[in-house]
Amino acid sequence: MDWDFFVQQLVNGLTLGSVYALIALGYTMVYGILKLLNFAHGEVYMMGAFAGFGVLSLFGGALGVTINVVVLIGLMLAVAMIGTGFLGVAIERFAYRPLRNAPRIAPLISALGVSFFLQSSALLLFGADFRSYETYEYIDLASGIHWGPLNISVVRIAVILTAFALMFGLTLLVARTRLGKAMRATAFDREAAAMQGIDVDRVIVATFFIGSALAGAAGVMVGLVFYKVYHLMGFLAGLKGFTAAVVGGIGSIPGAMLGGLLIGLSEAFITGYVSSTFQDVFVFSILIVLLLVRPSGLLGKADIQKV
Amino acid sequence: MSEVEGTPEGPKIGVDEWVARSEERSGVRGGRLAPLYARAERLPWWALLAAAVGVSALVPFISSSDYVIRVAVNTVLFALLALGLNVVVGWAGLLDLGFVAFYGFGAYLYALLSSSQFDLHFPALLSVSIVIVSSALLGLLLGLPSRRLVGDYLAIVTLFFAQIYVVLATNADRITLPWNDGPTDISGGPNGITDIDPISILGYEFGSTRSYLWLSLGVFAVVVVALQFINHSRTGRAWRALREDSLAAELMSMPVNRLKLLAFMFGAATAGLTGTIFASVQLGVFPQNFDLPLLITVYAMVILGGAGSIPGVVIGAITINVSLELLREPANARLLFYVAIGLGLVTLVRPWRKLAAICVGLVAFGIVAYQLAEWLRPAWVSGTIEGGRFAGLLDGWVIHPVDSTHLGNAGFILLIVAVLALTELRGIWRSILLVPTLYLAAFVWENRLVVEPSVTRILLLGALLVVLMSWRPQGLLGTSRVEIV
Numbered sequence: 001m002d003w004d005f006f007v008q009q010l011v012n013g014l015t016l017g018s019v020y021a022l023i024a025l026g027y028t029m030v031y032g033i034l035k036l037l038n039f040a041h042g043e044v045y046m047m048g049a050f051a052g053f054g055v056l057s058l059f060g061g062a063l064g065v066t067i068n069v070v071v072l073i074g075l076m077l078a079v080a081m082i083g084t085g086f087l088g089v090a091i092e093r094f095a096y097r098p099l100r101n102a103p104r105i106a107p108l109i110s111a112l113g114v115s116f117f118l119q120s121s122a123l124l125l126f127g128a129d130f131r132s133y134e135t136y137e138y139i140d141l142a143s144g145i146h147w148g149p150l151n152i153s154v155v156r157i158a159v160i161l162t163a164f165a166l167m168f169g170l171t172l173l174v175a176r177t178r179l180g181k182a183m184r185a186t187a188f189d190r191e192a193a194a195m196q197g198i199d200v201d202r203v204i205v206a207t208f209f210i211g212s213a214l215a216g217a218a219g220v221m222v223g224l225v226f227y228k229v230y231h232l233m234g235f236l237a238g239l240k241g242f243t244a245a246v247v248g249g250i251g252s253i254p255g256a257m258l259g260g261l262l263i264g265l266s267e268a269f270i271t272g273y274v275s276s277t278f279q280d281v282f283v284f285s286i287l288i289v290l291l292l293v294r295p296s297g298l299l300g301k302a303d304i305q306k307v
Numbered sequence: 308m309s310e311v312e313g314t315p316e317g318p319k320i321g322v323d324e325w326v327a328r329s330e331e332r333s334g335v336r337g338g339r340l341a342p343l344y345a346r347a348e349r350l351p352w353w354a355l356l357a358a359a360v361g362v363s364a365l366v367p368f369i370s371s372s373d374y375v376i377r378v379a380v381n382t383v384l385f386a387l388l389a390l391g392l393n394v395v396v397g398w399a400g401l402l403d404l405g406f407v408a409f410y411g412f413g414a415y416l417y418a419l420l421s422s423s424q425f426d427l428h429f430p431a432l433l434s435v436s437i438v439i440v441s442s443a444l445l446g447l448l449l450g451l452p453s454r455r456l457v458g459d460y461l462a463i464v465t466l467f468f469a470q471i472y473v474v475l476a477t478n479a480d481r482i483t484l485p486w487n488d489g490p491t492d493i494s495g496g497p498n499g500i501t502d503i504d505p506i507s508i509l510g511y512e513f514g515s516t517r518s519y520l521w522l523s524l525g526v527f528a529v530v531v532v533a534l535q536f537i538n539h540s541r542t543g544r545a546w547r548a549l550r551e552d553s554l555a556a557e558l559m560s561m562p563v564n565r566l567k568l569l570a571f572m573f574g575a576a577t578a579g580l581t582g583t584i585f586a587s588v589q590l591g592v593f594p595q596n597f598d599l600p601l602l603i604t605v606y607a608m609v610i611l612g613g614a615g616s617i618p619g620v621v622i623g624a625i626t627i628n629v630s631l632e633l634l635r636e637p638a639n640a641r642l643l644f645y646v647a648i649g650l651g652l653v654t655l656v657r658p659w660r661k662l663a664a665i666c667v668g669l670v671a672f673g674i675v676a677y678q679l680a681e682w683l684r685p686a687w688v689s690g691t692i693e694g695g696r697f698a699g700l701l702d703g704w705v706i707h708p709v710d711s712t713h714l715g716n717a718g719f720i721l722l723i724v725a726v727l728a729l730t731e732l733r734g735i736w737r738s739i740l741l742v743p744t745l746y747l748a749a750f751v752w753e754n755r756l757v758v759e760p761s762v763t764r765i766l767l768l769g770a771l772l773v774v775l776m777s778w779r780p781q782g783l784l785g786t787s788r789v790e791i792v
Contacts, residue, residue: 037462094727098777103550106776108462109610113772115605120765121723124755125716138333144546239470242463277478284467291452291460 003149009272012239015156015225016164017264022218023241024210024256025170026088027050031189033249034100039111041215042238043118048084048216048228050122052076053131056265062134065185069138080220088212089205097201113232122231130230133223159221162173164215167257170210174253181208187251215241231290236280241268243287249300257284258298349677355618356531360524368518376516378632380588383523384581386435389608390530390617391577395604396541397596397785398613399570400550403448406605408472409575411597413438413582415476418500418592419493431506432673436582442579450571469602476594497581499593506587519588526584530577534617537573546570547615600765604631607768609774613785622784631764637757644752648745661738668742673704680706687714692753704745705753715755722747 007299023045030038055076060066084276093116099107135141135155144154174180185193194200222237223229240263248259263283270279313415319583361529366379388410395403420427420434429437432707449468480496494500506513506522513522537543545566548556557563633639656662680687688708708714725744732740756763774781 084434090727094730095773095777102776102780103400105396105400105402106780109606109775110773112404113601113769113776114605115769116600117769117773120762120769121719124719124759124762124766234468239463239467243467246460246463278474280474281471284471287464287467288452291464295460 005272007149011152011156013265013268014160016268017158017261019218020241020244020264021257021260022163022166022214023237023259024244025253026215027242027245028250028253028256029207029211033183033204034088036096036107037111040114040118042234042241043115044084044088044212044217045215045237046122046231046234047087047118048080048219048273049223049233050126051083051216052082052220052223053133053229055079056133062137065138076220077217080216085209085213085217089209090203092208119231119234126231128231130228132227134227135224155224159225163221166214171253183207242284243283246287246297247290249297252299255297255299315506352535356528360528364524367520369379373516376520380516380520380523382625382628383527384585385608385628386621387527387530388578388605389580389620389624391574391581392533392605392609393614393620395570395574396609398546398550399567401567401570402462403465403571403574404462404602405468406578407576407597407602408469409442410582411472411476413442413579414586414592415494417583417586418503421504422500423502424495424500428504431508435580438534438579438583439576443576446572446575447568450568467597473594473598482507497594499591501591503586503590523584531617536755542569557584577667603765603768607771613782613783616784619782620783623782632762634760640757640760665738665741669745672742672746677703677706701753705749711754715751717750718747719755
């Protein structure tokens with residue numbers, strides 16, 4: 001067995017997986033609280049990637065970076081996260097809140113509209129050409145860990161570590177803070193939470209902000225590792241992020257992380273060993289099989305419908 | 308639609324009788340057009356259908372332009388698609404995002420069965436029947452894993468399926484089959500399948516575009532009649548019950564899962580059937596014919612016309628397809644934009660004094676803004692306006708900079724912010740902000756959107772869905788839901 005290749009796919013899978021996990025978290029948090037499938041989430045991730053690219057161009061572009069690279073990447077992440085956070089809040093405010101008591105299908109159709117609107121706005125604003133982060137111009141990709149078959153570039157290490165740090169931070173936030181407690185209460189029962197004096201609207205806004213900011217961070221990370229950003233990148237990533245959320249058990253935060261890693265690893269290994277054209281078909285089959293065998297996902301609880 | 312308050316002598320809002328008489332109440336219309344509405348409502352549905360089909364069939368005699376007839380054929384195909392989607396979304400209340408994949412499946416299957424691809428040349432009627440049955444079966448297969456689950460899972464499974472469909476159609480040109488040496492070309496890959504047999508029925512071969520118009524109108528009539536009967540059948544009523552409250556429907560011992568799958572299969576079969584006509588009229592199928600922009604187009608048709616209403620979705624299909632065709636050319640697109648703005652103002656702004664004030668303000672604002680821009684930076688007004696009618700009228704009013712892309716993009720972002728702010732403001736401030744917003748809209752339209760019609764289409768359709776969902780979810784002709792308190 002070719003260990004170099006195997007390890008390379010493993011690292012690929014971990015990188016992809018942490019990105020999918022970050023996207024899945026946004027889906028799962030919003031779904032947990034509003035029971036709403038936020039189709040526009042993938043486009044939020046795409047906008048994050050473009051925001052990071054904008055910061056890069058602002059500081060001289062890939063070929064002439066004018067500031068320290070670590071500061072630059074920190075700025076890219078910060079700007080993308082704050083920008084997409086507010087984008088998510090605006091989407092919630094204008095597209096979903098008016099429909100909170102509407103039939104279930106109404107916000108889904110609205111979400112579909114938002115998704116296409118954002119996608120074509122990006123096409124209008126940034127054009128149809130691929131933009132590239134060209135990370136190799138300002139970071140030496142040869143540096144990193146080299147140990148036997150293990151070769152990980154410093155960018156990937158940074159991306160995987162940042163993703164895990166963000167997930168850890170989110171777990172702490174949900175488990176330890178007042179806001180986290182309010183979020184859990186709202187997810188459990190929105191009306192009862194409101195009766196306990198929790199400002200449900202504020203919790204929902206916070207959820208959208210955090211979820212969208214994570215997607216924005218994922219967008220920058222994908223740009224740093226895979227370079228290319230374009231207006232259609234959000235669709236498939238959003239779809240896989242959602243699949244990850246379903247695989248992990250929708251509504252469950254550790255489930256989304258697990259699901260993201262699983263989907264990322266399976267995609268990397270399928271691309272490496274089976275077929276690099278039809279990997280999406282296999283990811284899709286994973287989703288179908290899981291829905292047949294365990295519809296509540298790996299870590300989700302079976303939902304008892306209340307009347 | 309405004310909720311009618313319970314009259315003093317009538318039943319109280321929310322009680323059973325109020326709910327039961329809701330349709331009767333919403334049927335009462337006031338205003339000068341009331342007798343017209345009443346007369347239109349007394350017309351039987353088959354008379355409307357016959358009139359619509361009859362008038363459309365005359366299109367080739369009115370215009371000899373092949374383009375116009377082709378647009379008419381496309382409109383009928385879109386109306387068929389919208390009718391199919393209406394069964395799933397409008398009646399059964401399921402969100403099917405793989406709908407265009409069934410359309411593509413139908414087209415491709417027909418192409419495989421009746422072309423030189425595998426040298427199969429089945430008679431058209433046989434191919435079409437095979438396509439309808441297999442589309443329905445595919446719908447059944449796809450619906451099965453989602454049957455126990457809430458609608459959202461169905462949505463994501465179908466959306467993923469749509470994506471897979473495009474991947475398969477694009478890449479299935481070099482599949483290794485165990486019984487065949489070397490890669491086999493199934494779908495033709497990105498080049499698609501060309502050289503498809505024209506449909507021929509009982510010896511008559513449909514060759515020209517106009518004969519396809521008549522064929523598709525015939526299919527349309529058959530589908531409408533079938534759907535009309537289904538809508539008033541036990542199954543149709545069960546679907547609507549399912550849409551309103553699937554839990555309650557289940558308690559009334561309706562086979563909820565079977566009904567969902569049935570609706571899904573109906574939608575898939577209609578899409579497959581439409582696909583066969585599309586394939587034969589185009590004489591070829593290509594993967595990019597069935598992508599996601601098509602999906603949002605069909606959704607916008609169903610939602611605009613009014614999900615659940617047969618005349619509604621047909622009118623939605625006609626409105627949207629014709630508007631999208633008009634958008635292709637800058638002169639027509641400009642006309643469409645100002646007519647839409649004008650209509651919107653006339654219907655939404657009351658009283659007429661306010662309307663007049665806004666119109667005068669808009670013209671004055673434009674002239675002042677233009678002079679100001681010319682004085683500040685002459686380059687801002689020295690760009691060219693795309694030609695066509697009315698272009699001369701706009702000179703001196705709308706700013707058209709040399710660097711229209713960047714300023715236009717900035718204007719686009721500002722426009723989104725302004726429109727969102729408009730929805731938050733009330734009273735006089737809303738009217739005041741409306742003037743610069745409209746001017747900004749005209750600026751962005753002239754400088755950015757007219758130039759890129761293909762982007763504008765999707766942009767407008769997306770915005771349309773969002774606006775309709777929060778402002779008028781029942782669309783133009785649908786009935787508003789009865790809120791049960």
